[in-house]
Amino acid sequence: MATMALSHLKQGSKTPWFRRILEFKMYKRKIQGYSITQTMLRHRWMKHLPVFSSSVQPISTQSDKDAIDLSKFPVERIRNFSIIAHIDHGKSTLADRLLEITGAIVTTEKNKQVLDKLQVERERGITVKAQTASLFYTHKGHRYLLNLIDTPGHVDFSYEVSRSISACQGVLLIVDANQGIQAQTVANFYLAFEAGLTIIPVINKIDLKNADPERVEAQIEKVFDIPREECIRISAKLGTNVDRVLQEVVERVPAPTASKDDVFKALVFDSGFDHYRGVVANVAVFGGRVRKGDRIASAFLGKSYEVQELGLLRPHEQPTDGLYAGQVGYMVAGMKDVKEAQIGDTLYHQQHPVDALPGFKPAKAMVFAGMYPMDQSEYTGLRSAIDKLTLNDSSVTVQKDSSMALGAGWRLGFLGLLHMEVFNQRLEQEYNANVVVTAPTVPYKARLSSARLIKEHGSEEITIVNPAQFPERSVVSEYLEPMVVGTILTPDTFTGQIMSLCLNRRATQENMLYIDEHRVMMKYIFPLNEIVVDFYDLLKSLSSGYASFDYENAGYQAADLIKMDILLNGKSVEELTMIVHRQRAYSMGKAMCERLKGSIPRQMFEIAVQAAIGSKVIARETIKPFRKNVLAKCYGGDITRKLKLLKRQAEGKKKMRRIGNIDVPKDAFINVLKRTDK
Numbered sequence: 050m051a052t053m054a055l056s057h058l059k060q061g062s063k064t065p066w067f068r069r070i071l072e073f074k075m076y077k078r079k080i081q082g083y084s085i086t087q088t089m090l091r092h093r094w095m096k097h098l099p100v101f102s103s104s105v106q107p108i109s110t111q112s113d114k115d116a117i118d119l120s121k122f123p124v125e126r127i128r129n130f131s132i133i134a135h136i137d138h139g140k141s142t143l144a145d146r147l148l149e150i151t152g153a154i155v156t157t158e159k160n161k162q163v164l165d166k167l168q169v170e171r172e173r174g175i176t177v178k179a180q181t182a183s184l185f186y187t188h189k190g191h192r193y194l195l196n197l198i199d200t201p202g203h204v205d206f207s208y209e210v211s212r213s214i215s216a217c218q219g220v221l222l223i224v225d226a227n228q229g230i231q232a233q234t235v236a237n238f239y240l241a242f243e244a245g246l247t248i249i250p251v252i253n254k255i256d257l258k259n260a261d262p263e264r265v266e267a268q269i270e271k272v273f274d275i276p277r278e279e280c281i282r283i284s285a286k287l288g289t290n291v292d293r294v295l296q297e298v299v300e301r302v303p304a305p306t307a308s309k310d311d312v313f314k315a316l317v318f319d320s321g322f323d324h325y326r327g328v329v330a331n332v333a334v335f336g337g338r339v340r341k342g343d344r345i346a347s348a349f350l351g352k353s354y355e356v357q358e359l360g361l362l363r364p365h366e367q368p369t370d371g372l373y374a375g376q377v378g379y380m381v382a383g384m385k386d387v388k389e390a391q392i393g394d395t396l397y398h399q400q401h402p403v404d405a406l407p408g409f410k411p412a413k414a415m416v417f418a419g420m421y422p423m424d425q426s427e428y429t430g431l432r433s434a435i436d437k438l439t440l441n442d443s444s445v446t447v448q449k450d451s452s453m454a455l456g457a458g459w460r461l462g463f464l465g466l467l468h469m470e471v472f473n474q475r476l477e478q479e480y481n482a483n484v485v486v487t488a489p490t491v492p493y494k495a496r497l498s499s500a501r502l503i504k505e506h507g508s509e510e511i512t513i514v515n516p517a518q519f520p521e522r523s524v525v526s527e528y529l530e531p532m533v534v535g536t537i538l539t540p541d542t543f544t545g546q547i548m549s550l551c552l553n554r555r556a557t558q559e560n561m562l563y564i565d566e567h568r569v570m571m572k573y574i575f576p577l578n579e580i581v582v583d584f585y586d587l588l589k590s591l592s593s594g595y596a597s598f599d600y601e602n603a604g605y606q607a608a609d610l611i612k613m614d615i616l617l618n619g620k621s622v623e624e625l626t627m628i629v630h631r632q633r634a635y636s637m638g639k640a641m642c643e644r645l646k647g648s649i650p651r652q653m654f655e656i657a658v659q660a661a662i663g664s665k666v667i668a669r670e671t672i673k674p675f676r677k678n679v680l681a682k683c684y685g686g687d688i689t690r691k692l693k694l695l696k697r698q699a700e701g702k703k704k705m706r707r708i709g710n711i712d713v714p715k716d717a718f719i720n721v722l723k724r725t726d727k
């Protein structure tokens with residue numbers, strides 16, 4: 050590896066020294082698994098530098114040994130499986146161990162969340178993107194090709210799980226030996242069960258002092274009806290029994306039923322955008338074969354392309370000459386526009402059209418928020434960044450929007466608040482974008498009574514994803530709010546507190562079941578609006594982290610809704626306009642004003658913070674004036690020091706949104722929504 054790197058440094062001996070150092074640094078990043086494109090996008094001036102895309106051999110300890118002819122690899126020896134679990138039960142750690150024992154990566158103590166490649170994943174320690182890795186494993190003298198997909202655990206990213214499952218025949222359902230079954234364990238089990246996949250329960254973290262694998266096995270038997278003998282006990286951290294997991298995958302998960310002799314058809318189950326190669330699609334081949342140079346077409350747009358590059362993900366890209374029935378890999382086919390690579394699309398040989406594969410149910414956005422460039426001159430750049438990121442995260446919906454105060458922008462739909470925060474963070478980290486995000490809202494509905502409006506909208510029922518467009522009571526016969534069925538799993542000592550929290554959030558209890566002596570599973574019907582922002586955090590804090598929560602759609606219900614405005618010195622703050630239930634308006638208005646008072650820095654004049662319904666003010670707080678003189682402590686001295694302090698103050702202001710003459714920190718818009726009630 051070192052020789053390759055040095056020779057690379059020498060190659061560019063005619064280029065200036067600083068470029069060579071940069072090239073070398075980028076080369077190092079590539080071999081460490083970082084995406085060059087992400088770095089380069091942040092430093093646009095680097096775009097003239099050479100790219101090491103497919104020309105660089107992926108660093109894999111066995112890449113040469115594994116350079117096998119995929120065309121001869123029998124379908125019967127392929128296994129496609131996902132790792133699914135509740136948050137933090139150890140999916141990524143198990144994936145690290147599986148990569149190590151199959152030789153895909155070198156075994157070192159530094160291997161932590163190898164498949165979590167995004168900066169946001171490493172910073173937050175959570176998986177947000179499913180990742181694929183192809184492993185070769187020898188069992189009873191035969192070589193198997195195992196395609197593993199590591200999936201996220203948080204409910205906001207469950208769409209990634211359902212898409213991954215479509216490329217698999219089996220799943221490893223990981224359950225923490227101490228925490229036992231949690232809400233996402235139940236949700237993920239049903240996703241796999243409904244898809245008819247083989248489910249192998251794996252009890253992880255048996256090395257923990259408080260591990261109680263027997264209790265967890267009994268829960269699995271009771272809740273999922275899987276005999277306890279089928280569970281495998283492991284410690285992913287220490288590697289205990291991990292080899293057995295691979296043996297069981299080979300023996301229990303069926304091979305894909307695809308045949309190489311059929312016509313070629315492949316499902317695009319994920320895709321990303323590479324600045325230089327365009328769209329890189331992850332495909333599962335359901336029949337036939339595809340080779341470099343073939344002409345293929347997509348069922349969605351009917352456009353045709355030439356296959357330029359394809360290969361396996363080991364987990365870094367390893368180009369091959371072809372992909373064959375049953376295999377999972379990546380493909381580059383010169384798609385330059387992000388709209389050309391739809392997730393769920395079917396690819397086929399241009400001369401042999403096929404019926405489209407079932408694809409995926411589109412994700413249903415639960416939370417909508419406006420996104421606007423900080424400065425309208427950044428509109429085009431932000432549009433392209435959003436396009437590229439939504440290609441990589443197809444569960445985000447985008448529609449154009451504009452506002453008097455914020456200019457032109459978009460209204461984006463997300464699966465939850467964490468999803469929205471992660472998307473925003475990725476925009477900033479991967480695309481250097483500077484955005485203003487408005488208060489999130491759930492998709493409300495209104496039944497119109499005005500004949501003129503019904504004609505204008507073409508239907509009696511409209512969906513409201515922007516509070517600014519909330520129709521007045523006089524033209525509406527009924528407002529409706531989205532509801533969800535929430536599942537809570539908790540030790541029974543916390544049931545009392547949790548019940549009162551649910552009551553406070555307008556929830557109604559459906560049922561309650563003891564899954565073992567001390568743990569309860571409760572089902573509630575909630576208005577989505579009541580759980581979307583901070584319910585999960587509150588549940589965690591009042592149960593000392595022991596309760597877990599998951600939810601799914603449960604249609605709409607009539608509700609008494611009103612629009613609440615927030616005013617700063619009499620000027621309405623569009624980012625904070627929200628739709629609330631009448632019953633909650635006073636308490637929410639009061640809390641919003643108090644929290645805004647805490648998050649807006651004092652300025653040189655008095656600021657009145659008010660909540661209003663129509664023209665009626667329902668709550669008020671006052672922020673006292675204060676003059677922040679950054680030069681106060683800078684007696685005499687050098688003018689450059691004063692300029693530096695003023696520059697730093699100006700830079701701080703860039704992160705503020707100016708409303709009238711008031712500076713509001715960008716993150717205040719979301720933080721003020723987080724309630725602290727118990």
Ligand SMILES: Nc1nc2c(ncn2[C@@H]2O[C@H](COP(=O)(O)OP(=O)(O)OP(=O)(O)O)[C@@H](O)[C@H]2O)c(=O)[nH]1
Pocket residue numbers: 134135136137138139140141142143162174175176177200201202203253254255256257283284285286287
């Ligand atoms: N003691 C112990 N800790 C483990 C074991 N497996 C994982 N962990 C720890 O559990 C934490 C979560 O592990 P991850 O592998 O990131 O969990 P995950 O399920 O991938 O998490 P998400 O992707 O965020 O859902 C980390 O701190 C791991 O070090 C184990 O076998 N024993």
